[in-house]
Each structure stands twice: as structure tokens, then as C-alpha cells.
Amino acid sequence: MWLNEHEQTLRRDLQGLASDLRWSAVELLRIAEQLxxxxxxxxxxxxxxxCDLFQGDEQRLAGYAEEVKAKIISRNKPE
Incomplete structure (x- = not known):
């Protein structure tokens, strides 16, 4: 099943936020080691x-992105 434009945007946004959290956690781990x-x-x-919190949040956002892809979560128009 194809995603509409709004769902594609939502999925991309969720994936981007998950990626940002992942890289933030990597940087924080580096800082923790220096400390x-x-x-x-x-x-x-x-x-x-x-970092543990960030990694959990990253996994949750990535899961939401997969739910958008599977049409479990849908979006017709942005609010």
C-alpha cells in the first residue's frame, strides 16, 4: 500500500528525529567517557x-515510523 504525501512526510520526520537522537546519544557517550x-x-x-533514555526514545520513534509505513498510523493532513 502506498503512503500519501502527508504520511511520507510524517515517516521521514520520525526517522529523522530517531536519527538525531541516535547521534546525540553517541556524542553524549563520548562526553561521558571524557568525564x-x-x-x-x-x-x-x-x-x-x-543516553539510555535517548536510545529508548530513538527506538520508539523508529517503531512509529514503521507503523506509518505499515499503515497502522496514518495521516491525512498536517495540523
């Missing part, structure tokens, strides 16, 4: 917890 190496284990752990 750990500088002896700031408390802040490093806090940043790692943020």
Missing part, C-alpha cells in the same frame, strides 16, 4: 543514563 577519564564518575553516569 569518566577526568575522574568525574558521577556526572559520567548521569550522562550515560541520558
Amino acid at each position: 569518566r577519564l577526568s575522574g568525574n564518575d558521577v556526572d559520567a553516569e548521569a550522562v550515560r543514563r541520558l
Whole structure:
């Protein structure tokens, strides 16, 4: 089944946001490692917890994008 223009845009937006979260988590992990190496284990752990949240959100958004593709979620016009 083909996606309409609005669904294609929604899917692209969801995929883009998921990708942004993924790369943000990668950068935050790099920062967490630098914090750990500088002896700031408390802040490093806090940043790692943020990464876990970002990764969970990234997976959820990617799942929504797949639901749009499968027509489980649809959009007729943007609001």
C-alpha cells in the first residue's frame, strides 16, 4: 500500500528525529567517557543514563515510523 504525501512526510520526520537522537546519544557517550577519564564518575553516569533514555526514545520513534509505513498510523493532513 502506498503512503500519501502527508504520511511520507510524517515517516521521514520520525526517522529523522530517531536519527538525531541516535547521534546525540553517541556524542553524549563520548562526553561521558571524557568525564569518566577526568575522574568525574558521577556526572559520567548521569550522562550515560541520558543516553539510555535517548536510545529508548530513538527506538520508539523508529517503531512509529514503521507503523506509518505499515499503515497502522496514518495521516491525512498536517495540523
